[in-house]
Amino acid sequence: MKAGREKKGGNYISARDTRRISRENRKITDACEKQHRRKNVPESEYVTKMRDPGNVVEFDNVHTYFFTDIGTVKAVNGVSFEIPQGKTVGLVGESGCGKSVTCLSLMQLVQRPQGQTVSGQIRFNAGDRVLDIAKTPAEVMTGIRGSRISMIFQEPMTSLNPVFRIGAQIDEVFLLHNPGMKKKEARERSIEMLKLVNIANAEGVYMMYPHELSGGMRQRVMIAIALALRPRLIIADEPTTALDVTIQAQILDLLRNLKDRINSSIMLITHDLGVIAEMADFVVVMYAGRVVEKGTAEDIFYRPCHPYTIGLMESKPVVGRHVDRLYNIPGNVPNPINMPDYCFFRDRCKFRKEPLCGGVYPEMVRLSETHEVACYCSEAVLKYDREELFKLLGKDQAEEGKA
Numbered sequence: 455m456k457a458g459r460e461k462k463g464g465n466y467i468s469a470r471d472t473r474r475i476s477r478e479n480r481k482i483t484d485a486c487e488k489q490h491r492r493k494n495v496p497e498s499e500y501v502t503k504m505r506d507p508g509n510v511v512e513f514d515n516v517h518t519y520f521f522t523d524i525g526t527v528k529a530v531n532g533v534s535f536e537i538p539q540g541k542t543v544g545l546v547g548e549s550g551c552g553k554s555v556t557c558l559s560l561m562q563l564v565q566r567p568q569g570q571t572v573s574g575q576i577r578f579n580a581g582d583r584v585l586d587i588a589k590t591p592a593e594v595m596t597g598i599r600g601s602r603i604s605m606i607f608q609e610p611m612t613s614l615n616p617v618f619r620i621g622a623q624i625d626e627v628f629l630l631h632n633p634g635m636k637k638k639e640a641r642e643r644s645i646e647m648l649k650l651v652n653i654a655n656a657e658g659v660y661m662m663y664p665h666e667l668s669g670g671m672r673q674r675v676m677i678a679i680a681l682a683l684r685p686r687l688i689i690a691d692e693p694t695t696a697l698d699v700t701i702q703a704q705i706l707d708l709l710r711n712l713k714d715r716i717n718s719s720i721m722l723i724t725h726d727l728g729v730i731a732e733m734a735d736f737v738v739v740m741y742a743g744r745v746v747e748k749g750t751a752e753d754i755f756y757r758p759c760h761p762y763t764i765g766l767m768e769s770k771p772v773v774g775r776h777v778d779r780l781y782n783i784p785g786n787v788p789n790p791i792n793m794p795d796y797c798f799f800r801d802r803c804k805f806r807k808e809p810l811c812g813g814v815y816p817e818m819v820r821l822s823e824t825h826e827v828a829c830y831c832s833e834a835v836l837k838y839d840r841e842e843l844f845k846l847l848g849k850d851q852a853e854e855g856k857a
C-alpha cells in the first residue's frame with residue numbers, strides 16, 4: 455500500500471491494494487462476526503465485575519475500528535472513562551473524534567461487519583449482573599438495549615417511524631420487553647409517559663403521526679420512548695442540536711428532572727459547551743479517537759490543562775469579554791487511517807516541546823483526585839495564569855486577522 459501511495463503521491467491506492475486490503479479485512483471481520491453470532495454462550499464469558507461498584511459504565515481501553523477498503527479507521531483508539539451512578543457525563547470534541555462511535559460501541563450498534571470493537575472492556579452494570587458489552591452475544595444484547603440502556607438521537611424525525619402512530623411506537627417498547635402485557639395496559643402506560651414528558655393533550659398525541667408534531671414535541675416523544683422502561687443509562691447524542699434555543703432549554707430541563715426521578719445516569723454528547731456546563735457533572739474531552747483530558751465540569755472549565763481543551767474553551771464566546779475574532783484552533787485533525795506514533799495533537803499544538811512531544815504517545819497523568827490529562831506539557835501549561843494563557847493563544851490570530 456505504501457509503495458502505491460508513494461508512486462503517485464498523496465492518497466492514491468491501486469485497485470490491487472484495495473483488493474488485498476479488503477481480503478485481509480474480510481478475514482478479521484468474519485472471525486469477529488462468527489464469535490458475535492454464537493448461540494448459548496456461557497455466562498462466564500461475558501459476565502464480569504465492576505472495578506468500582508458506584509459506576510454504571512466503565513470503558514476500559516476500548517478500541518473500535520472500521521475495516522474499510524482504503525485502510526483501518528481507528529475511530530475509538532484506547533478510550534477509558536467511567537460513568538458514575540446518577541451522574542451526567544459530557545463527551546466533547548471535534549467532529550469525527552469518535553464520540554458517536556464510543557456510544558454506539560456501548561449499545562453494540564456500530565455498523566457491522568466493518569465496524570468492530572476489537573479490544574478492551576466495556577463494563578455495564580445492568581442491575582442484576584455486570585456485562586462486558588464487547589463480548590456480550592447479540593441475543594443477550596437485544597434484551598439490554600432499550601430497557602437498561604437507551605439512546606436519544608439527534609434527529610427525532612428520522613428516529614420515529616413516519617408510517618406508525620406515536621402511540622403504537624411507544625406501546626411497542628412496553629410490549630416487546632414485557633411479553634404477556636395486554637395492549638390496553640401498554641396504552642395506559644404510553645399515555646402516562648407522554649404526560650410525564652409534559653405533552654399536553656396526551657390522548658390526542660397518542661393517535662397522531664410523527665409529521666403532525668413539531669420538532670420539540672417529537673423530541674419529547676423520543677425521550678418518552680427512551681425512558682419508558684426506566685433505563686439505568688440514557689445516551690443522548692446531540693439531543694437538542696435540531697431545536698431552537700428556548701425548546702432546547704426545556705428539553706434539557708426535562709431530561710435532567712426525569713433522570714433524577716428514575717435515578718439513572720446520562721451520557722451526553724454535544725458540541726455546545728454551554729449545554730455541557732449546565733448539565734454535566736463530569737466532562738471527557740476526546741481528540742482523534744482518544745481521551746485527552748477528563749475531570750469534573752469545574753476542572754475542565756476552570757482549569758483546562760490539555761492544549762486542545764484550552765483551545766476549545768477559548769473558541770467559545772464569553773459574555774463581557776471583548777474580542778475582535780473568536781479563537782480557532784489552527785491546523786487539521788490527522789488522517790484517521792494513518793495516525794502518527796506521537797501525540798495526535800502535536801502538529802497543531804502551541805505548547806509543544808521537542809523532542810518530548812515527538813516521542814511516544816503521552817500517558818494519562820493524574821493532576822488531582824478527579825482530573826487527568828494526557829500531555830507532556832500540562833505542567834508547563836499549569837504555570838500560566840488562565841487569562842495570560844488565553845491572551846497568548848489569541849494574540850497570533852488577532853495579528854493574522856489584522857494582516
Ligand SMILES: Nc1ncnc2c1ncn2[C@@H]1O[C@H](COP(=O)(O)OP(=O)(O)OP(=O)(O)O)[C@@H](O)[C@H]1O
Pocket residue numbers: 520522527529547548549550551552553554555556565568569790
Ligand atoms: N460506518 C463507518 N465506516 C467507516 N468509518 C466510519 C463509520 N462511522 C464512523 N466512521 C469514522 O469514525 C470516526 C469517528 O466518527 P464519529 O461519528 O464517532 O464522530 P463524532 O465525534 O460523533 O463526530 P460528530 O461530532 O460530527 O457527530 C470518523 O473518522 C468517521 O469517519
Ligand SMILES: [Mg+2]
Pocket residue numbers: 553554555691
Ligand atoms: Mg456524532
